[in-house]
Amino acid sequence: MSLSTKSPRMSPIKIMQNRIYELLKQGKRIDGRAPHEIRPVSISTSVIEKADGSAMVSMGGTKILTGIKVETGTPYSDRPNEGVFTVNAELLPLASASFEPGPPDERAVELARIVDRCIRESRAIDLEKLVITEGERVYMLYIDIYVLDYDGNYFDPAVLSAVAALATCKIPRYEVRNGKLERVEGESMKTPIRTIPVSVMIGVIQDRLLVDPSPMEERALDTSVILGYDSDSNIVSIQKNAPGLLSLNIMEQIIELGSKKAEELRSILVEAVGLG
């Protein structure tokens, strides 16, 4: 079940919308950024010793922590020679007054599925290299994303933190000896990464675009789109994630802007985790 929540058409938001649009026309935003300017990003990896991989990412005031735990298990029957990964996301109640405790709601489910799609569809992880014995035993990566502080746009930093955690993840090595699965003590391997996916959230107000919206901007937007890009500038995922109209013409502008911003975010990520 999906229910309408806030009331975007109520007058205070309408007034903000006009203000934001007027500023955009002058090339400005409420927090002093340029329309196509992303907030400062900081990435620190391996912040949780007990996790096999982890990364804390902040983008402006939004703070995301991703932890990865690796287990072994049986592969899916239709993919006997591939490892498995799953993405889960939680909007923690300490991150915002609008988040409530409990099982993941539709926003958290959407976030997890968008991050999953960015990683899966870009084929970022070489899953065939995560097999211990074909058809029987594979590595399983549990990628869990926690939104710790919500100050708008949790999508892009969530993808950054998931990929940063993956890239720095140390997968504990297992081997089958005498028919028994055993941990090879002290040995680990890097996640086999093929491409570095990033996502870009783009907001639309009338005929103007902005990136990385603040919470106030998110409420005032006509609509927004999140695009995922791989290292070769292919688009690997799209999600229009709010009500509202999107003309074909605006969509073309979004595609162009997105690929530029994706480059920018990827270079920040590559620098932080040392991938090349």
Add this chain to the structure above:
Amino acid sequence: MMTESKEIKLIDEEGRRVDGRKPDELRPIRIEAGVLEKSDGSAYIEVGRTKIFAAVFGPREVHPKHLELPDRAVLNCRYHMASFSVDERKPLGMTRREIELSKVLREALETVVFLEEFPRTMIDVFVEVIQADGGTRTAGITAASLALADAGIPMSDLIAATAVGKVAGTLVLDINDIEDKYGEADMPVAMTPRRNSIVLLQLNGRMTSEELKKALEMASQGIKKIYQLQIEALKKRYSVVSLEE
């Protein structure tokens, strides 16, 4: 999404698809409005082997009451698949996929329904997929918008939708289940044809910017055809009523 399987030829030498269609050809579509008795509005759609019912209740009282909005109706949308609609039985209850699709369907419908006409009420939209063979969210929203119109709920336009995929390097309109499983990309698009604007857009899979633009154009052509079928279905439903008067 899997890489292209060797056994299945998604595009043959003559450029035909697994079900014999040309790349820009829709599957046979059947749309009917007013198919269920008790709901305020309903619709049924078949797109190839994909079969879906949609029903609308309301505007009616909001339950629970604290969900009501002072300035407009609450739109409640549920996209759900029957356990037997897919190859391997789907467990009962809502999967994460169904939760996500309910959200994107609601957001698309909210864009065209004049919710501010009915403050403090709720409009329920239920989409039940009884057989899934690809393109269920797009067929689902096509049926849902028709059910809303059948319920007499004021809207700026109907929503028509289809998915464009990429299989064996070729862009194809209205992909089916096999093409989705073994192809390289699946992009569901829903539009409001009168405004020629997108109300739902997702992409799973890899496309270049150029392919994406072409795919959107292709979707918009297909959507225009589906829109005509929706209008015919509405006319068919209400011409009967006018004869009786």
